[in-house]
Amino acid sequence: MTLPRDYRGQTCSLARAMEVVGERWTLLIVRDAFYGVRRFGEFAAHLSVPRAVLTDRLAGLTAAGVLDRRPEPGAGRREVYVLTAKGLGLWPAVRALTAWGEEHAPPPGGGPRRLFLHHTDGAPVGPGGHCSGCGAPVPPGDLLVAPGPGLAPPGDDADPITAALAVPHRLLTPLPPATAPVRRPPKGTP
């Protein structure tokens, strides 16, 4: 993730943050990691990101300490990418940018594609991170991501992540569920 020298000269904290996540795909990869996506193939299939780009971005996020690359339990040599404490700290930014996109660039279906609910009482959690039911601040691991009115139903050919997110799912819980078939990304994915 090379940057112009002048850019590196910026010591502002926002500039430093943008050095890590200031790229179109990067925050989408982090967002998927919050949803529970952990495997290369599922990031690639869900985001339709070119695999060479995904390889580069995952390496950058791992080098920056946002993701931790580790062996998948009981999966032999397969590795997964998991958010570190530093990575978990990005949730407010992901949530704020998502809320802005929902308000100012709504999906064709109208209304948000995803709702974020407090898993203990099912009440909506606003962009500020507080439960509209109990008023408590809700960490990402206590959030359910549920389909919203703007979400189109997944097609039969939907990738396993898209299919799994058609029902409420608790953040930071591995996706796809262990019981779901793991489909490979389509051949010819760039």
Add this chain to the structure above:
Amino acid sequence: MTLPRDYRGQTCSLARAMEVVGERWTLLIVRDAFYGVRRFGEFAAHLSVPRAVLTDRLAGLTAAGVLDRRPEPGAGRREVYVLTAKGLGLWPAVRALTAWGEEHAPPPGGGPRRLFLHHTDGAPVGPGGHCSGCGAPVPPGDLLVAPGPGLAPPGDDADPITAALAVPHRLLTPLPPATAPVRRPPKGTP
């Protein structure tokens, strides 16, 4: 701001937001607009962004409805860039990413470079946007940005924005102050 076809296919609200601001310089330009920077030359001098890149990013932000390009009052043909309501909605994301950068990529000086204070009582305002003194939610226009412990004193050759931000300044108030000399960016800025 061209994007891969697959990327445009993403209807997620975060993906739509990243189409507008998902580039390293873009949120820094928006951040400067919140600080009160309005003129091309001052964006260029403060961010040390290549002028061709700045021209492209300002055009993109204007086309996306984040910035409004308008004549500067009493300045003849000179134009300024001002945040729209859509642009003002980006503050929580800018603040969240800045706070993350402060926590996980602190500047060499240690501590935050900028403090955000409630202009009515001078109390710090946290990343969540609430005043630690009165508890009220504080819109960006009611924030003071003040130098923090991590901010190095500006040099004698500092651009006028860097110099102006060495003292507390109310967000969305034009920078540099009308009384300050307006220096052109250094010759040879790429």
